[in-house]
Amino acid sequence: MSESIGDGPLHWRRLAAGDLRLLARWLADPIVARWWNHDSTLEGVERDFGASVRGEEPGEDLVVSLDGRPVGLVQRALIHDYPEDLAEFAGLVEVPEGAVELDYLIGEPALRGRGLGSRMIATLVRDTWTSRPATPAILVAVVAANAASWRALEKAGLRRIAEGPMTPENPSDGSLHYVYRAERG
Template sequence: MKITWRRVVEDDFPLLREWLQQPHVARWWNHETSPEAVARDFGASARGEEPSEDFLALLDERPIGLMQRCKMADYPEYQDELGPVAEVPAGAVSIDYLIGDPGLTGRGVGPEMIRSILDRTWTDFPDATCVIVPVSAHNRASWRALEKAGFKRIAVGEMEPDNPIDDRLHYVYRIDRP
């Protein structure tokens, strides 16, 4: 399985909206899915006005998922929330991800997407020291994908959940530059 990547563009917003409405995604992303909300939440990155990056994961040229990537230093409020739970070293990067097609979940696609973006991250960001990902402790599929991709759990603590139905318990995963 070979995952390739391309930046999200505004023409992708209807696809992102469709994915965000899928029950397996909506449970953990808890996003508004109106066309206006998707444009609001993904537009600045698509236009290059924000330092975070949104990528479509492609399998045989077909979009299958979304990967968000950012340098932690570009988002001090994120670092401030994570800091009491786990050390955030200089050069840390974070990712977030989803598989849009429910038929591709539970088939090893998630860990492959994560491994692929890691390879690209080490190349794209020569100063990146590690990738750190906080995950709701209840999102087993997500944290298991991180483990299968080589991440280690480094901390357990309370953070604001993406979905208000969840409690604050999060696992924090990290992988260092090889």
């Protein structure tokens, strides 16, 4: 019998210091580690996410909960706030002023492959239109080899608009990325 992902609403809040141990566990999970390629030691997570916890980072790191239980993380940021990301995107697509980028992970292994990823993405896209009324578009770059991720984007209603070389999170991946877009409609 498979575990249901629940149909309760998704909620999110800013990452807090008390979440860093959980985030370290998620980042150490082999599936997450494969695509995020991040230092999953508590020290590494504190170093790399501490600025976000302290409110010193322009982007948002959001803990997503389902039925009151933390299940994943979404990063949401203005692309123009991150010059390296802007350069990567601009090499493949037009990046309008105010465009937002998303990145995401499902931290709980039992909930993967059940539609939660596309649900998280679609919910955060809708919230972005509401909470950031000046945002004209949302762009997401995903390494082409990560079929589960780009399928979730498509199921969430994003449209593939480009493909080309970008720097991968994991050096073992090729540089081919797909760029997806959602537009305010």
